[in-house]
Amino acid sequence: MSVAAIVEDDTPAVLDRVMEPTVGLALWRRRGHPGAALDAWLDALPAERLPHGRFLARLGDVATALAPLVHGTDAPAALTADITDLCRRFLAVAGGEWIDVRLEAVGGDACWKFHRDHVRLRLITTYRGPGTQIVAPADAARALADQRRYRGPLHEMPRHAVALFKGCGPTGCGAGEEDGVVHRSPPVAGTGQVRLVLCLNLPSAASPEAWQPA
Numbered sequence: 001m002s003v004a005a006i007v008e009d010d011t012p013a014v015l016d017r018v019m020e021p022t023v024g025l026a027l028w029r030r031r032g033h034p035g036a037a038l039d040a041w042l043d044a045l046p047a048e049r050l051p052h053g054r055f056l057a058r059l060g061d062v063a064t065a066l067a068p069l070v071h072g073t074d075a076p077a078a079l080t081a082d083i084t085d086l087c088r089r090f091l092a093v094a095g096g097e098w099i100d101v102r103l104e105a106v107g108g109d110a111c112w113k114f115h116r117d118h119v120r121l122r123l124i125t126t127y128r129g130p131g132t133q134i135v136a137p138a139d140a141a142r143a144l145a146d147q148r149r150y151r152g153p154l155h156e157m158p159r160h161a162v163a164l165f166k167g168c169g170p171t172g173c174g175a176g177e178e179d180g181v182v183h184r185s186p187p188v189a190g191t192g193q194v195r196l197v198l199c200l201n202l203p204s205a206a207s208p209e210a211w212q213p214a
Contacts, residue, residue, distance in 0.1 A: 004137040004181050006155075015093055018121065018164045025134065025181040028162040037078050039159075042128045047194035049073050050105040050128070056203055057211040058097050062087045065211045069103055079127075083198060086162065090123045090200045093164065098210070100201040107194040112187045114143040114150065116180035117167030122201055124163050129195030130186040131157030140182040156186065 007017050008027035018026040042050075053069040062084050070079060087099050104110075106129075114135060124132055134155045135143040143150045157163055168180040188195060201207070 004140065006134065006136070006181060012089060012162075015089060015162070015164045018093060018166060024137070024166045026164045027157065028164075029158060030160050030162060038076060038082070038127060041074070041076055042196060045073065047105065047107060050194065050196050051075060051079070052103050052105045052196075054100070054102040054104075054208055055211045056098060056100050056207045056209065059087055059091055059099060061211060061213070062099065062101065064213065065101070066103075086123060086125065086198065087200060089162075090121075090164070094121045094202055096202060098203045100203055100207045102199040102201075104197050104199065105194055106185065106188070106197055108189045110185055112184055113147055114140075114182050114184045116182055117165055119165075119167035119201055119204070122165045122167060122199065124157075124165065124200075125161065125198050126157065126159055127196040127198065128159075129188065129193050131159060131161060132163060132197075133157075133184050133186050134163070135182040137181070143182050 004024035005022050006025045006027065007014060007023055008029055010029050010031055012028050014028050015026050017023050049072075051070040051073050055065045055069075057065040063080050066080050066083060083101070083103070087101065091097065091099055126132065134157065136153060136155070139152045142152055146152075165183070166180050185195075185197075
């Protein structure tokens with residue numbers, strides 16, 4: 001059986017469901033959360049001033065490690081609070097005490113190809129710009145084969161919605177592997193749009209060196 005069902009709800013409890021054997025993605029459609037207060041600031045911020053960076057830290061150090069990334073951007077405290085809260089929720093499901101945090105400003109076609117993640121679990125949310133595009137399990141094979149020629153149904157995550165994905169394992173997807181939901185970053189090259197995306201992972205060989213206090 002394909003482990004790729006998509007479940008969604010307006011409450012954060014839905015994130016726990018990603019651990020169910022037949023669920024590949026849990027989508028939390030956040031409404032009225034503190035992160036929404038960031039919209040006016042983010043939309044007015046020039047693209048070159050968007051906070052960005054990556055670090056590997058213990059959960060208790062996330063807020064401190066974030067400080068250099070947001071320094072000089074006049075970021076509201078709500079941004080650090082929201083990222084820290086999502087780190088806590090991610091580790092509550094994934095386990096462990098270390099987290100790989102990547103806050104990325106994307107103005108090109110990064111990860112535009114339809115794919116399954118080569119990780120056990122990954123959390124993604126978009127603070128600015130169009131959200132990650134998800135393909136229903138029934139259309140996954142066609143999207144993977146057609147790539148830019150794909151014209152089938154797409155589900156674009158709403159702004160601030162939180163997706164907790166199953167990937168197909170840290171060593172990659174094997175032949176015929178169906179675990180994980182097929183998705184891509186929306187192509188934005190040439191549109192003038194710059195997205196701000198938060199991606200959370202467990203530690204891996206691709207993670208940066210562990211953050212240390214100055």
